[in-house]
Amino acid sequence: xxxxxxxxxxxxxxxxxxxxxxxxxxxxxQAGWSTNEIDNALAQYARIDFSPPIPAPRPQFTAxxxxxxxxxxxxxxxxxxxxxxxVHALLDLWMPDAADFPDLELRATMRLRWAIATLxxxxxxxLWMSRFAHSRVEKNAMSRRSPxxxxxxxxxxxxxxxxxxxxxxFLIYGFLEGSATLRFVLKATTVGAVTLAxxxxxxxxxxxLRGDQ
Amino acid sequence: xxxxxxxxxxxxxxxxxxILLGIFTIGGPNAAxxxxxxxxRYENLTQIAAALHCANWRILQPQLPEKLDLESIRAYCGGIxxxxxxxxxxxxxxxxxxxxxxxxxxxxxxxxxxxEKAMRLNYQGYxxxxxxxxxxxxxxxxxxx
Numbered sequence: 001x002x003x004x005x006x007x008x009x010x011x012x013x014x015x016x017x018x019x020x021x022x023x024x025x026x027x028x029x030q031a032g033w034s035t036n037e038i039d040n041a042l043a044q045y046a047r048i049d050f051s052p053p054i055p056a057p058r059p060q061f062t063a064x065x066x067x068x069x070x071x072x073x074x075x076x077x078x079x080x081x082x083x084x085x086x087v088h089a090l091l092d093l094w095m096p097d098a099a100d101f102p103d104l105e106l107r108a109t110m111r112l113r114w115a116i117a118t119l120x121x122x123x124x125x126x127l128w129m130s131r132f133a134h135s136r137v138e139k140n141a142m143s144r145r146s147p148x149x150x151x152x153x154x155x156x157x158x159x160x161x162x163x164x165x166x167x168x169x170f171l172i173y174g175f176l177e178g179s180a181t182l183r184f185v186l187k188a189t190t191v192g193a194v195t196l197a198x199x200x201x202x203x204x205x206x207x208x209l210r211g212d213q
Numbered sequence: 214x215x216x217x218x219x220x221x222x223x224x225x226x227x228x229x230x231x232i233l234l235g236i237f238t239i240g241g242p243n244a245a246x247x248x249x250x251x252x253x254r255y256e257n258l259t260q261i262a263a264a265l266h267c268a269n270w271r272i273l274q275p276q277l278p279e280k281l282d283l284e285s286i287r288a289y290c291g292g293i294x295x296x297x298x299x300x301x302x303x304x305x306x307x308x309x310x311x312x313x314x315x316x317x318x319x320x321x322x323x324x325x326x327x328x329e330k331a332m333r334l335n336y337q338g339y340x341x342x343x344x345x346x347x348x349x350x351x352x353x354x355x356x357x358x
Contacts, residue, residue, distance in 0.1 A: 079224065079228065083227060083228060083231055086231045086232070086235055087231060089235070090231075090234055090235060090238060093238055093239070094238070102333070103334075103335075105333050105334060106333075106334040106335075109239050109248075109334070112235050112238070112239055113235075113239065113245070115231075115235070116232050116235050116236065119228050119231070119232055120232065123224065123225070123228040126224065127221050127224065127225060130217070130221055131221070134217055197220075197223065201216065201217075201220045204216055205216075205217075208216075
């Protein structure tokens, strides 16, 4: 029997023995179980006065959730990438550098058009899916605990954190290499600002979800 | 959740401003189409200059043609071929303005919307084959030896 199962069995037995949730929590904490493990074990049973304890409904891994959140997070990735790309292309056109290759203007113009085209499609899809997912969560508490949403949110946090750190490293390297022009700094700042905004927003979202459990 | 609304508002604002700045900087579809035609003009002039340069000029000792058409180009440099649409403006269908300056020098001109931009945007860089492009006149002038 796994540790998870043993604590679940203990919670069931304790509830059957009419022990309050606070007493169970206190006992488990004294025994060395973490808050997270205790919360998870207690969340296995519905908060209603019934004997034997009724198992709480568990969040399901549904194909519908996979579709909704995969589309939403993919649209978010496209929106972030092409927003950065668009700003970088604008900076290339506005602040030409003497060290640029001769075809930079053409490449920047093409990148800019491609970024506009992508944003016109991806940004509304993200906003619409985000609103749709949010309204589902508001209506149904189970949707809030969707494992797909949870994993994709943590994946987003991981990716944005890695990009943000990589951006900081790139910025320092640029300074050391002597290539830190104003355009370079503005480009790095754009990457940092976009990834930080996404990271902070989804970190708050995670905290919101944790507070709900 | 207020934060979600604020984030979505921020995304909408950032994307809208970026798109508007982008369109303001590079122009809309009409400007893009004008750039495309100018690029074709520039490429055509470069191709014509390459054909007139005649790689085998030491052996063939060609004389520059009086006028620019498929027949005269073919006869000029040992049967060298050029696409018919290279000789005319793709937008107006008007043949490019060719002038034989002397036995070894020529100029080919086109009417550009923005010749300097076309030169800057061109993939292949500046013309070669003893030819130079003047964005003020929209002409490539070259010599064959």
